[in-house]
Amino acid sequence: MTFDIWDGDDESAAGRFVPLYVLVNGRTAPRDSTLDLATQVVALPVDTRRLEPEYVEIVHRCASWISVAEIGAHLRLPLAITKVMVDVLVEQGYLRVGSPAQQKIIDLHLLDSVLAGLERL
């Protein structure tokens, strides 16, 4: 599914009100279904001038690694919308995704490092 974001050509940028379902073009699910609320993303060094302000805000929040849930919380966006918007940004090369959330934890080594980290707290 291709998805074109608005190209910035709007006569009344100030005071424009865009409902959330318009921002995500009616999409209800991210293309990448492994995008989880705990998945972390980070901004890539890309020019964001052609993005809508709502998308730019997300990219700015991702200066360092941050989870989908944190983006939603900071920008007060519902999770379903956040996921779709993050997915669009990943698709268009603005964000990079960390390890996708596991379907099942099968990695003893990962659990060991978590355990060691918790014990250090």
Add this chain to the structure above:
Amino acid sequence: MDRTSVKIVVAGGFGTGKTTLVASVSEIAPLTTEEILTEASIGVDDTTGVEGKATTTVALDFGRITISPDVVVYLFGTPGQDRFWFMWDELSQGAVGAIVLVDTRRLESSFPAVDYFERRGIPFVTAVNRFFGECPYTEPEIRAALELDPAVPLVWCDARDRPSSKLALITLVRHARTRLSVNA
């Protein structure tokens, strides 16, 4: 360098201290994010009548613990209302496991959470919150009331107390690790 998220679910009945536990160990003040109850409400092309649609939002509280530069633990509290099971599924997907908080004044309020994780084979520990004062029950009484499998760890905790919440987390990860090595 890649970046891995590890999810831990903090569950229990309404008012058992889930957000308190998250707050006591999280490195950030707990954040709240919202999910919309019906997908239909955001997938509408026609704007007519959208304003009138009932969209219930579910609030999720969560915290974060950075383990290392490439591993971060996210602690998600389940929504207080048990009817939002669809959120539990999303939270539990790929999670290490769950801490089920137990309020000794209302043991039965944690039963749905115990049942949920047991049915799905998700590792969990029960943490009896002493927040509310002396516990009138013994461990065997609580185990019997919640029909706990003998293998499920039970810890006593005060969700306000960081070392105590930390112990509950460590017990969970150890338990998940044991189950993993047994099944492997």
